[in-house]
Amino acid sequence: MSTSDRRIAGPALARLVGRVPTGVPAYLGLSDAVTRAVTDGALPVGTRVPSERELAGALGLSRTTISAAYQQLRERGLLRTRQGSGSVTTLPDAGPGATLLPSDDAGPVDLATAAPAAPPALVGAARRAMDRLPHHIGGGGYAQLGLPELRAHLADRYTARGIPTTADQILVTSGAQGATSLLAAALVGPGDRVAVENPAYPHTLAAIRAAGARPVPVPVHHAGLDLELLEATVRRAAPGLVHITPDHHNPTGTSLDPEARERLRRIATRHRTPVIGDETLSDLTLEGPPPEPFLGRDPDEHLVAVGSASKSFWGGLRLGWIRAHRDLILRLGQARVHRDLGAPVLDQLVLVELLADADALLAERRAELRTRRDALVEAIERALPWQVAVPAGGLSVWVDLGAPLSSALAAVAPRHGVRVTPGSAFGVDGGFETRMRLPFAAPAEHLVRGVTALASAWATLGPRAAAQTETIPV
Structure with a gap:
């Protein structure tokens, strides 16, 4: 609805x-x-x-x-x-699906945006990219499929993960959102069904609806996507597309286990249904070994991966990519000329430089996020009666408020100095009023200040919140 x-x-x-x-x-x-x-x-x-x-x-x-x-x-x-x-x-300041810009130290703490700041190495990468730019200005500047050197770098990274990939299986896009929008427009049309996770990333739902398609929700539990229900949905509803987040799902933080990944691949092959795996958060495993690749060692033509530089490096670097069968890549490249003609050349050169030192940069990012995650969880456990599972990766925690007060809290929180997005923003048809996504992308001191403000806001929400707050051990 x-x-x-x-x-x-x-x-x-x-x-x-x-x-x-x-x-x-x-x-x-x-x-x-x-x-x-x-x-x-x-x-x-x-x-x-x-x-x-x-x-x-x-x-x-x-x-x-x-x-x-x-x-x-x-x-x-x-x-x-x-x-x-x-x-x-509606809600003041923050409502379902609202996009909130990061706030400065003097304004409300932003606990709505899951986007870390750029690494210091970005400045040096940009300077080196400028040095290389003169070699790329002889033509018109349109790289319909992406710069060849960036596509080669990305293909090499997939191959290093155990997924044999060549450059002609890569299409560079304007962010992961651009990749999802391009795929949705190419693979489904008005009235088609698309099986999606519930809860889901709001911008993914927006891209599907913009293509005229109808999201069909499949629940995500504590162990990840309900594969039984997904297969039943594919069999009975015949969706034109399945969209999932296999690694560190946004917002729940869950990841599919190896058995679930294999079953997902079998569903795609058996039903000949395209399955898009959003790997935007795949680089951000904070505990244990990274999950095995969603695509498998020998990807079926119906399996498509979407990646992004925004969470691994910086949201201002508006670059994403699609890894798919070369026939689909060519089809998407032809279709995208009606949308954006190609991603910015200079940004692509910057990403080439960052990828050259990606392992070290990502290790630093993961260490930083691990510290911030722990600071956020500790602050919540100290100040609020909510239940919070510690995610093994990603950029946020999915807290259980214990009462259907998520929209209420989002409404009053700005008055107490913090901005949050209610759980209903992540529901296909709303819901999730007992849940809230809290990112840990900001510095630890901002997170602690934000939780203190949330505790103040929570205390104003009446008997249901007060009854819970009384249960906090002193």
């Missing part, structure tokens, strides 16, 4: 808000009641509210009062109105 499909009728909203309190202007009492309903999760974010006329009739109030209450909710950031589409509930 999309947010535009969710609607609450006037009588239902009247029952939810109850009797409008006296002693204050009626419009203010009504807006306060609706605010409480949104922030405690009783009125889900993305719900279309009744028209002023309908709610006035249900509550026995004037349309002027309803209009003033709705305006108050808009000013609070809890209601968004679009001409011809009505008004829907």
Whole structure:
């Protein structure tokens, strides 16, 4: 269900808000009641509210009062109105699917963005790339499939992981998001089904929907994707595409075990269904050996891998890639001319330089993230009653709040100095109100400050939060 499909009728909203309190202007009492309903999760974010006329009739109030209450909710950031589409509930500052820019030391702590800062080595890599640029400016600057040297570097990295790969099996894209969008546009169309994890990365869902396709959710449990249900979905719903995150799944942090990977490969082969594995976080294994490659030693033509420089190196380096059968690479290269004509040449040269020293750079990044992960988990366990599993890799923890207050917490958190994204942002159809993704990409001191602010915000959420907080050992 999309947010535009969710609607609450006037009588239902009247029952939810109850009797409008006296002693204050009626419009203010009504807006306060609706605010409480949104922030405690009783009125889900993305719900279309009744028209002023309908709610006035249900509550026995004037349309002027309803209009003033709705305006108050808009000013609070809890209601968004679009001409011809009505008004829907939303959240101030951070809502489902919101993209938040990193904040500075003086502003709210950003616990919404899973993007670490660039390594110091990036500056030197950029200078060396500039030195090489004169050798690449003789033509028009369009590299439809990517610079040959970058494709060769990426192919060598796959081969080193045990996946024999040549440069003609690599397409360089404008980030992993660009890769996913290109694949979705090429492999599915309006009305087609795409099997996806639930919860899932919000931008992946956006790319699938932008292609006109319909995400079909398959649950992710503590051990990873439910392969039984995935195979049943492929067999019965006949999706045109399957999209999964095999390593350090965003947001749950789970990884598929070797048996699950082999079964996934068999599903792709047996049903001749393309399976895209997003390996954006595959370089960020923090504990134990890295998971075995999703593609296997002899990749089937229906298996496609997507990679990215954004999490391994820097989000400002907007480069991703696709590793697939050469026939699909050529098809995608022809299709992408209608989208972006190719990735920036200078960025590609910078990535070539970084990949030349990738092992050392990634070792430093993993050590840094390991320290930050531990600082975040320790701060949560010390200040809050939530359950948090320590992930073996990736960039975030998926906490269990113990109560359906994720949207409520996201709504009040900015007032306490921290920004978070509610768990519902990661649901195919919402949900996950008891969950919240908290990245550990920021420095440890920022993470601790953010958790302290979250504890302050949590304490304002009423009896359900208070009951939990009382259980924290002193």
